[in-house]
Amino acid sequence: MSVFIVGTLDTKGEEIAFARDVLESVGVDVHVVDTGVIGEPAFEPDTSAAAVAEAAGTDLEQLEREGDRGQAMEAMGEGAATLVARHDEAGTLEGVLGLGGSGNTSVATAAMRALPYGVPKVMVSTMASGDVEPYVEERDIMMLYSVADIEGVNQLSRQVISNAALAMAGMVTHDVDVEGSDRPTIGLTMFGVTTPCVQTARALLEDRGYETIVFHATGSGGRAMENLIEEGIIDGVLDVTTTEWADELVGGVLSAGPERLDAAAERGIPQVVAPGALDMVNFGAEDTVPEEFRDRTLHVHNPQVTLMRTTAEECAELGRIIAEKLTASSGPTTLALPLRGVSMLDSEGEDFHDPEADAALFDALREHVGDGVELLERDDHVNSEAFARAIVERLDEHMRGANVAP
Incomplete structure (x- = not known):
């Protein structure tokens, strides 16, 4: 097995050769993949740029001619x-190491995102001190800022590249026996404002013999859970916090995209879903809230996060969307409604307490959900122990009915 170094040998050959040599000096086998399209490689790679282009269904010479x-x-x-x-x-692959500027960062991280969770992935990049979401998305990619441009091997680049190579060597040569689990795995979604519910539910599920993975519903968290469902790692879902749909609908900064809630429905795994934190849309610092929303009900969660209360009209549309998503499910599905509030801020006396908006949300969920989805209405707040116990009990029944319980 080999560590694959993905890089442009026409422009970063010296630096890639240095990384290769560091890895080989500690006994790691290396396979170099050339992704350069400008000129000749600095040395002979194990996989040529022509082979990379061919794997994409195109031709290297054509890419060179077109010049795009x-x-x-x-x-x-x-x-x-x-x-x-x-x-x-x-x-034959143990891990992937990438070196480069914006171009090869895009190329190498695309390769990394094609690999399963847990395969070591390290990217040394000039882009790593900025917004790395387009490169990382929801994968377990380690980004290391190169500090200076990756142009020549000097006292700075030598240290940074060595650190990256040795980090990769450590990951592939020290095979720590991470305890596996043969227990059914439940995915849960959580926000700060739904934490009490999820913490109680997680403890109850683990007491019943389930493995749990909690995802922070910040857009990337929801996408990560959807991916793990698609990969078959998650066996059931307690989707308490569907707030990412509020950002998708209204234009907040934590959207998980329009596919959120699709994976569990398509795979037909048991799921219990609640409208947790649909009372809010997320923005950055208060001065970043779009002008059109400045007269809305806002709550400064911290200096970097400002929350905006969803309106009755927005809640009605959210209810329709979520109900229709769940109706498409091919597996046992329960929609659980916490009638006394959907977040910490949606309690009597709190900033987002709005019975009219909540009623619009619940009415739309009732109206649009299909007959194949069980509707569980509870006269509880989402963060009450009673609500957590009720949804865990229902999910456990679904899991047992599907023969995937502990």
């Missing part, structure tokens, strides 16, 4: 992803 750098980087990213995935499936 954006198109070329997209193609090389697709090809690199295809190739590393093949090697991972064949059992």
Whole structure:
């Protein structure tokens, strides 16, 4: 098995050779993948740029002739992803190390995102001190800022690249026996304002013999859970916190995209879903709230996060969307309504307490949910122990009915 180094040998050959040498000096086998499209490689790679382009269904010479750098980087990213995935499936890949500026960061992280969770992935990048979400998305990619440009091996780049290579070496040569689990795995979603419910539910589920994974409903968290459901890692869902849909609808900063709630429905796994934190849309610092929303009910959660109360009209649309998503499910599904409030801020006396908006949400959920979805209405707040116990009990019944209980 080998560590794959993905990089442009026409422009970063010296630096990639240095990383290769560091890895080999500590006994790690290396496979270099060339993703350069400008000129000749500095040394002979194990996988050529032509082979990478071919894996993307295109031709390197054609990419060179067309001279469209954006198109070329997209193609090389697709090809690199295809190739590393093949090697991972064949059992010949241990991890992926990338070096580069914005171009190869895009290419190498595309390859990394094609690999399963747990495969070591390290990216040394000039882009790592900024917004790395487009590169990382919801995968377990380690980003290391190069500090200076990756242009030559000097006292600074030598240290940074060595650190990255040795970090990779440590991951692939020290095989820590991480305890596995044969228990059914439940995915839960949580926000600060639904934490009491999720903490109680998690403890109850683990007492019943389930493994639990909690996802922070910040957009990337919801997408990560959807991915793990698709990969078959999650066996059931206690989706308490569907707040990401409020950001998707209204334009907040923590949307998980329009596919949120699709994976469990498509796979048909047991799920219990609640409208947790649908009373809020997320923005950054208060001065970043769009002008059109400045006269709305706002709550400064912390200096970096400002929450905005959803209106009755928005809540009605959220109810329709979520009900229709759940209606499409092919597995046992319960929609649980906490009639006394959907978040810490949606309690009597709190900033987002709005019975009219809550009523619009609950009415729309009732109206649009299909007959195949069980409707569980509770005269409880989402964070009450009674609500947590009720939804855990219902999910456990679904799991047992599907023969996936402990």
